[in-house]
Amino acid sequence: MIQTEQLLHTLRKEFDNSAYGSNPDELYEPIRYIMSLNGKRFRPLLTLLGAGLYKDDLSRAVKPAMAVEIFHNFTLMHDDIMDNAPLRRGKPTVHEKWNANTAILSGDVMLIRAYDHLLDINPSQLRHVLARFNQTAAEVCEGQQLDMNFETRWDVTEGEYLEMIRLKTSVLLGFALELGAIIGEANPADAQLLYEAGESMGIGFQLKDDLLDVYGDPEKFGKQVGGDIISNKKTFLLIEALSKATGEIRTELNDWIARETFDKAEKVGAVRHIYDQLEIRRITEQKINDYFNQGFESLEKLNVAPERKEPLLQFVHQLVNREQ
Template sequence: MIQTEQLLQTLQTEFDQSTYGDHPDELYEPIRYIMSLSGKRFRPLLTLLSASLYSEHWEHAVKPAMAVEVFHNFTLMHDDIMDKAPLRRGKATVHEKWNENTAILSGDVMLIKAYDLLLDIPKDLLRPVLARFNQTAAEVCEGQQLDMNFETRWDVTEEEYLEMIRLKTSVLLGFALELGGILSGADKTSTQLLYDAGENMGIGFQLKDDLLDVYGDPEKFGKQVGGDIISNKKTFLLIEALSKADAATRLELEKWIELKKFENQVKVKAVTEIYEKLDIRTFTQQKINDYFARGIDCLEKLPIADERKQVLLQFVHQLVEREK
């Protein structure tokens, strides 16, 4: 039975050997840089795990799986520009290390390279895969626009937030799993179950990110705990707190949101105490568990032998229990 370590090693070897282009170096070096940063690589891994459900010869899915990761990093490069983010995975973002124009152009090339990697798909599957990829790519952009729209709104509802993260984050996880099934000959019922599994787990994954930003272990989380509170980022926790707070508690929360000068640790502690008072942590964890349970249920419904699902399900449970 295939193991995740073998799949990850294959992916890493392929990424290490990819140059993306040579000249001018100023265009391609930023691509090599962002692709060398130690991301989780779980999106292409999901594609290979999905492909291995239906075929012992999962190698045919490697290049398309890489396309998913290259596209994901393209979105990160452009998101960092829009967010004016100084760091990505603990390193300088591309627009900080080079400049914004270079980051925009290098990101554009990454999108083109993602399509190049998809050309490895057999001709009879290429059109349907490209149609699904294009739909997914457009939805990711829609999610990013909604996220930017929310920056100037304080009436964002739970439903609106969940739809935003579904588009911005989850549809790509759904496509990653669906892609592996399509490439290995899964029927339409199965590819839909794979997509639904990824979409639900993607929402759970983003909600977990929101939770870890407040309650994560700084040694394991890999970035500043409380960063979302400091920047007033509209996370699931903040939206729920604003929704559930009584008048006095909401007034206290709004005071911290509007405050221009403050000590980071003091603000993080104060807002976290409000979350505790409203039991936001428990409510968020219940939502996370619910979405992951929906995703796992979809995988368990796949009409294949349970033993073939074992490695994929083990990996999903690792995502549920992750601390970073």
């Protein structure tokens, strides 16, 4: 049986040995920096686990799996600029450590390096993989634009928000698993089921991220807890609160949203208390469970022996229960 820890070790070794480029150093050092920040790397791991459902030799899947992670970090580097985020995985973001122009250009190179790694795909599969990757990459950008659009809107619905995070976050998880299926020469039905599983779990993952931003342990979360509350970001929790709050609770919530000057810790505590009164945590946890259960249902339908599914299922359970 494939061992998840062995796969992670292989990925760590490959990433540690990747130079991405050498000259000028000012272009490539930020790439080495963000790729060394100990991300969870569960996207490339999903690709390897997806391929491992059908193949024992995963050597041809390693470089394509890395492409998914490099692309993901490219989007983070640019997203951090747009969000003016000070921290990424507990460390200064690239635009803070260097500057925005450097982060933009280094991110551009990361996208190019992602394509370089996809070239390790079997030539007979490459055209299909590139088409799916390009579609996924465009959808991620669409999701980011919707996220930015929401910054100036206060009528964002739950459905609109879920579609935004499907595009911005979950389609890449779906692609990661589908990529593994393609490399493993799975039948098209299984490849589609794996994409659907990743997409459902991706929505659950982002909702969990929203939840942890409010209720997570700062030592484990790796980002500023309460950052979404401080910036009035339209997360699932805030959208639900706005739809349910009435009377004095609604007045208090609107007051905190409208304030231009405030003590950050006080605002986070006050809005969290409002969420508690409205049972927003319970509602969010139920929605998270719903999406992860959809993912498990798709995985159960795969035409694969149960023992081959076990490493993937175990890893997904770890995602469900994560605290960071």
